[in-house]
Structure formats: C-alpha cells, structure tokens
Amino acid sequence: MNRPNLWSDQKEILFEDNHLLIINKPAGLLVQGDSTGDEPLSTKAAEYLRFKYKKPGAAFVGVVHRIDRPVSGIVVLAKTSKALSRLNEMFRDNKVHKTYWALVGKRPEPESGQLVHWLVKDPIRNVTKAYPKLHPQGLRSELSYELLGQAGNRQLLQVNPVTGRPHQIRVQLATGLGTPIVGDVKYGFLAPLPDVSIALHARRLELEHPVTKEKLCIEAPVPEVAHWEAAKAFYAQ
Secondary structure, eight states, rough: OOOOOEEEEEEETTEEESSSSEEEEEEOSSSOOOOTTOOHHHHHHHOOOHHHHHHHOOOOOOOOOOOOOOOEEEEEESSHHHHHHHHHHHHHTTTEEEEEEESSSSSSSEEEEEEEEEEEETTTTEEEEESSSSOOOOEEEEEEEEEHHHHHHHHEEEEEESOOTHHHHHHHIIIIIIIOOOOOGGOOOSOOOSOOOSOOOOOOOEETTTTTOEEEEOOOOOOGGGGGGGGGGGGOO
C-alpha cells in the first residue's frame, strides 16, 4: 500500500461517490486493456481506489463505455456491480446525452446539421468506413453537429452523437463533412499533433445517477495543451 495516490491533486476526478468514479481521461491513455499490454485507465482507477480506501484486495471497477486512446475527456466508471448493470442499460438505450468538442481545419458546410451513415469496421486495420446509404454489414450511425466558432486557426465544432459506434465521430466528420479532426491522420488530416493525440474531447455528459436518480451534468476541461487553448473561450456555451 505504499504506492502514491495516482490522482493526488484530484484534477482528473470530475465526480466520485459510493457508486461512480468519473474521470477526465488524458489523451493517449487506454480505457481498457488491449493487446499492447499498456496500463489502462481501469487499472489506474482500481489502484487509486485501493490506495484511497486502504482496501486489502483489488477494488471493483466496471468499464461502462470507452473513448478512443487518442481522445481526451469524460469516462464513467462504476464502483459497484449495481451501478455497472444500470449504467450499461442506460448507455445501451441511449439515455445518456454526450457532447464532444472537435477541432477541425476548415468551416463545415453547412455549419450545423445531422449526419447519418452506415459504418463498417475493419478490425484488422482498426479503421472504420462510412457509407451514406444502407450497407448490409453496416451499423446505422447518427450524430448532430454545430459550429461554435473559430478557435485560434481552427474551427471548433460541438458534436452530439446519437449512437455510439467505434470511431463514429472521427469518420463521420471526415466522410460526411470533409472536415477530419485535427491530428487524426487515420481519417485524412494531413499531419499529427506533437503529442500524437487527436483534437477530439468528450466535453459534457448528462445522465441520471443509476442509484440515487439524481440528474448529473458533468463537464470536463479541455487538455492543457497549445492546440486547445483558444477553445477555452467557449466554456460558457
């Protein structure tokens, strides 16, 4: 139990009670373990809980949803099996309202709207292709977006996904609007960012607490890196 508290300054913790742990995930960190063997957020969270509450064994951490490794922002973790079961149902039934911010290189045309595609993922290459019409292997994917304004030399979009498909926002913005996300070379942006992240941030999450039924609205500050600095002017929106 001599390992230092992983989040001792509490900045990454957006909300915590007996049932939930909501984290502002930094870009570059996996949510759940994969074949790379890199330590994921779920393991870091379990260690944090074990240290904080002086647990003799492993702490329970349930992964409810995931955001891509190069994406930053809100991740909800369950601290109890009851919360995990109910949250899984809420996410599956689209009862959680998600808001993302994305920096893109040019103004979208039109500046607001709705995108619907059928997405097919290639698990070997870890890339998703978007089709504008019904595809036999595709999953229907929908989001709405609006331009918030210019942030430095980039354009800041607010995106609200209706569905939660792998790489959905990334491929739909690139395919449907011709506006790949800054740094996202996998989906057409010309150059990576210095930290190899992409400029997509899970900014806000609105949901009903799975146990207390309290209405929660969680917001995550954007990362403290240069390409996000100008976006802070839009916090009030």
